Amino acid sequence: MRSLLIEGKTSMTETTINVLNRINGPEDVKQLTLSEMQQAAAEIRHLVLNKVSKVSGHVGPNLGVTELTIAFHYVFDSPKDKIVWDVSHQSYPHKILTGRKEGFLKEENYHDITGYSSQFESPHDYFTVGHTSTSISLAVGLAKARDLKQETGNVLALIGDGSLSGGLAFEGLNNGAELQSNLIIIVNDNEMSIDENFGGLYHSLADLRASNGQSPNNLFKAMGFDYVYVEAGNDLPTLIEMFKQVKDIDHPLVVHIHTEKGHGYEKAVADKMTYHWRGPFDLETGAPVTDSPVPSENYNTILMDYLDQKIVTEQLPLVAINAGIPGAFGLKKFQAQHPQRYFDVGIAEGHSITFASALASQGIRPLVFHSSTFLQRAYDQLSHDLALNSNPAIIIVKGGTITKNSATHQGLFDIPLISSIPNIQYLAPTTKEELTAMLDWALAQTEYPVAIRIPEHGVAHSEPSVFELGKYQTLKAGSQVAVLALGGFLPLGEKIIAQLANNHQINATLINPLTITAFDTATLDVLAANHEVIVTLEDGSLDGGFGEKISRYFGGTALKVLTFGAEKEFTDNEALVNLYERYHLTPGQISQEILTHLSNK
Numbered sequence: 001m002r003s004l005l006i007e008g009k010t011s012m013t014e015t016t017i018n019v020l021n022r023i024n025g026p027e028d029v030k031q032l033t034l035s036e037m038q039q040a041a042a043e044i045r046h047l048v049l050n051k052v053s054k055v056s057g058h059v060g061p062n063l064g065v066t067e068l069t070i071a072f073h074y075v076f077d078s079p080k081d082k083i084v085w086d087v088s089h090q091s092y093p094h095k096i097l098t099g100r101k102e103g104f105l106k107e108e109n110y111h112d113i114t115g116y117s118s119q120f121e122s123p124h125d126y127f128t129v130g131h132t133s134t135s136i137s138l139a140v141g142l143a144k145a146r147d148l149k150q151e152t153g154n155v156l157a158l159i160g161d162g163s164l165s166g167g168l169a170f171e172g173l174n175n176g177a178e179l180q181s182n183l184i185i186i187v188n189d190n191e192m193s194i195d196e197n198f199g200g201l202y203h204s205l206a207d208l209r210a211s212n213g214q215s216p217n218n219l220f221k222a223m224g225f226d227y228v229y230v231e232a233g234n235d236l237p238t239l240i241e242m243f244k245q246v247k248d249i250d251h252p253l254v255v256h257i258h259t260e261k262g263h264g265y266e267k268a269v270a271d272k273m274t275y276h277w278r279g280p281f282d283l284e285t286g287a288p289v290t291d292s293p294v295p296s297e298n299y300n301t302i303l304m305d306y307l308d309q310k311i312v313t314e315q316l317p318l319v320a321i322n323a324g325i326p327g328a329f330g331l332k333k334f335q336a337q338h339p340q341r342y343f344d345v346g347i348a349e350g351h352s353i354t355f356a357s358a359l360a361s362q363g364i365r366p367l368v369f370h371s372s373t374f375l376q377r378a379y380d381q382l383s384h385d386l387a388l389n390s391n392p393a394i395i396i397v398k399g400g401t402i403t404k405n406s407a408t409h410q411g412l413f414d415i416p417l418i419s420s421i422p423n424i425q426y427l428a429p430t431t432k433e434e435l436t437a438m439l440d441w442a443l444a445q446t447e448y449p450v451a452i453r454i455p456e457h458g459v460a461h462s463e464p465s466v467f468e469l470g471k472y473q474t475l476k477a478g479s480q481v482a483v484l485a486l487g488g489f490l491p492l493g494e495k496i497i498a499q500l501a502n503n504h505q506i507n508a509t510l511i512n513p514l515t516i517t518a519f520d521t522a523t524l525d526v527l528a529a530n531h532e533v534i535v536t537l538e539d540g541s542l543d544g545g546f547g548e549k550i551s552r553y554f555g556g557t558a559l560k561v562l563t564f565g566a567e568k569e570f571t572d573n574e575a576l577v578n579l580y581e582r583y584h585l586t587p588g589q590i591s592q593e594i595l596t597h598l599s600n601k
Contacts, residue, residue, distance in 0.1 A: 017043050018107070025099050026073040026124070037074065037236055041066045044093045044217050045264045047104040053283050055110050059275040060262035061090035061161055064190050065236070068158075069093040071239035075247055076154055079123045082142055085168075086135035086159040088117035089277070090188070091125075098124040111573060112405040117406050130408020131377065132324075132347045133166025135159045136185055140176045142185045148568040154247060158186040161261075161276070162298065162324055163203055165346030173390065177224030177250050183252040185225070190261035194276045194324050198346045209258055217439045220254040233259035273327060299454050300330030302432055303396065306439060308337055316443065319343060319359065322369040324351045328398060329369040333335055349374055353381035353393075357449075360391035365443055368393060372411035379417060382449075387423040394439070399573075401456035401488065401539045402579055407570040411456075412463055415496020416544030419517050425469060426451045428487030431460045434514065437467040453516070455488030456539065470518035475510045482509040482531045486516065486546050489537040495587040496535070496594075504595060516546050526555055533597050534561045535590065543568035560597050 019040040022028060032040065048062050070093070072083060078098065085091045095113060096104055099122060103113035117125040127138055139157035146153060163169055164187065164297060176183050189205050191197065198203075208216040213229020220227050228246065230574040239257075244251055261276075262268025267286045268275035275300040280289040310316045320334050324347040335342040345352045349370065366447050370378075375397060386393060397418075399411040418426045425448045429435040435452065442450040472484075476497060485493025493510055500506040509531065511523065527534060536547035546564030566583055580586055584593065 010488050017047070019043055020047070020096065020101055020136075023101070026078045026097060029070060029073040029097055032074070034236060041070055041236070042264075044070075044096050047096060047101070047285060048092050049265060050295045051104050051110055051276065053281050053289075056109065056277070056279045057090070057115055058089040058277050059265070060190075060192075060268045060272055061276065062092040063196055063265055063268055064259045064261045064263050065090045065158070065160075065188060065595065066093045067236045068186075068188070068239055068259065068265070069097065069233050069363045071236055071243055072156075073097050074240055075243035076156075078354045080152075080156040081156070081247075082126055082139075083156040083158060084126060084135040084142070084248075085117055085129065085159065086157065086163045087132050088125075088129045089115065089119050090158070090161070091248060094124070098122050107422070114572060115406055119534060125189075131374065131407060132161075133159070133165040133169040135163070135174075136169055136172025138172075139183060139185070140172055140179065143176075143179055147179075147181050149559045154182055154184060154249075156184040156186060158188055160188030160190060160259075161491075162347045163198060165193065165197070165199050165324070165348050167348060167350055173220070173223050173225070179252050181251070182249055184249065185220075185248055185252070185254045187220075187256045188256060188259055188273075189256060190259045192261045192272045192276075193347060194327070195271065196273075196344075198324075198344050205256070208256060213256060220256070221446045224252070226251060226253040228253065228255045230255065230257045233257040234263045238358075241316055295458060296331075297459050298406050299398075299432075299435070299459060301333075302332055302435065302459070302588065306436055307334060310443070311338060311341065317363060317365065318365050318366060318443075319357055320367050320369065321345060322350050323347055323349045323374065323375070325369075325371065325379040328371060329396070331369060349378040353378045353395075354384045354385040356393040356395075357381075357386045357389055357391040358448075360393040361389065369398070371398050372414040373409045375414060376417055382418065382424065386449045387421045390423055390447065391449060392442070393449050394442050395449070395451040396454065397451055397456045399456065400453050402566045402576070402583070402585075403456070404573055404579075407572040410570060412541040412566050414453065415516055415538060415540045415546055419546070419549070420544060424449045424451055425518060426453065428453045428455075428466075428514060428516055430455055430487055430490040430512055430514075431462040433462045433464050434467070437465050438514075441467040441469070446477050453487055455490075457491060460491075467514070469470045470515060470520050472520035472523045473512040473514060474523065475512055478507040478509040480508065480531050480598070481506055481535065482511060482527045483535045483537065483548060484511045484513050484546075485537045486513050486539070488539045492585070492590075493537055496537075496590050499591045500513060500594065505592070506594075506598075512548070519549075519553065521553075524550070525566075528554060528557050528559055531559065533594055535557055535567075535594060536563045537590075538565040540570050541566050562590075562593055562597065 019036050020043045044066050095256050100113050102109045116130045118128050119125050135157035139155050143155040204219050207217045261272045319341045321343045356368045359366045400414045427438045483493045497508050497510045500508045536550050538546045542565040551561040
């Protein structure tokens, strides 16, 4: 095993994990000397970097709280004393110290533990958490439950990496300040979100850092909390002494700790955004490691070029909005080109939608960029603030796909979620040309909010076209069987059509629906007249999805509708090949089901 670091040095000398070999739980941390704890910090960083560089994961958040985590387990008594990690993407050191180090020591065990906290893994975790701003509310609930049961113990929430910018964090603070008992909120202030911090809150934090916690501009005191500031947030003796002082406090307290994101690995310190989360990379050079060729084009650059052209050439009043994840969409390019038209609202998905609705009401044309897994955090705003008001904002949805991912980051549910709301039109392009045609249509109309689901299976091309809402595209006319292949699953539909023709002499119809919410009833009625089986394919959850809507439309007919997509479940880093097999999403499985139903008629 190779060691990489101590405090930013990149020595690739061979080393042995010594101290961590003696730690099987928090009780063992309490037996360490200060020098042994400092060595444990270096060993934890080594294990974290060694693992994430091979299989991907969060880098900077974990490196920044290593000393803090050791100090917590040295002073407090987990699991009687409970800590809730906001997002929990900084919980790797905690996992290593609470009996799960095998998941970092051996490659064959890397996937035995999740990338987030999980009560199913350990009694030292209390929730499965992967989205921001939840820790304070969860901690308030734990503290109130403790008090109602007349138990003892400390309850802590650790929040940072921009999570304070989410509205739920303020709701938690507002309610937590009313407790008349122990509650410790650790604000892990590393001066960063996923990208740069945004919002007035962070000016207050900067004032507190600059004044060593003495600035009168103190949000936490204003909300009713006692307050302690710690400047040396990566110094073990300082952290240990501070935790000893606040342990068993009898009222709500905020401990504001200034840490360094990526501490101990110079590349992560120098480029905090890139190293927030990384795919496999070379530890010495920082270069990404991948077996897949880099695609010649992607939808991020297509979208950025499109927006630039509309602004520069056509002078459209466009703005781009995102909620703390600009790197996922390549929005830094747009920000550099059009800084006055770019708004990163922080990790505040709800605000992004309501803000966009108001902009759209005044003739500005906002495009809001969201991942499927985070957009669900803004459901009320989508419904009440946007759709009910019929304001023509455009939402770009990325990551809506069946894929190997953690249970906390599922991209399966955007179709049921968005299509259940009246007045939003949800579109599903399959090619670059269809995407740009849909954007042209969305920008020209003012009747609807429009969401566009970016296909997740690479960039494809087609002939330029003009988009018509509620008009399906018949790519191949046939009979007996019709396949409606939505969005990124159009290539799967093409494979099924070819297999039916080549192996079973069935001349099936292939349709690209283009829209999720607007039905082409004329085309559907034609299908009902000369087909026996209708097949729908969608890259998402079937429950409440596109296929169910088509099935309901044909409910009063003799047609058999077969729907293919994902089951309604949370999966946790399951291999895509296994998911496709279980969901019957291979061309062979689908073709066989079609044949079975034809033979049974």
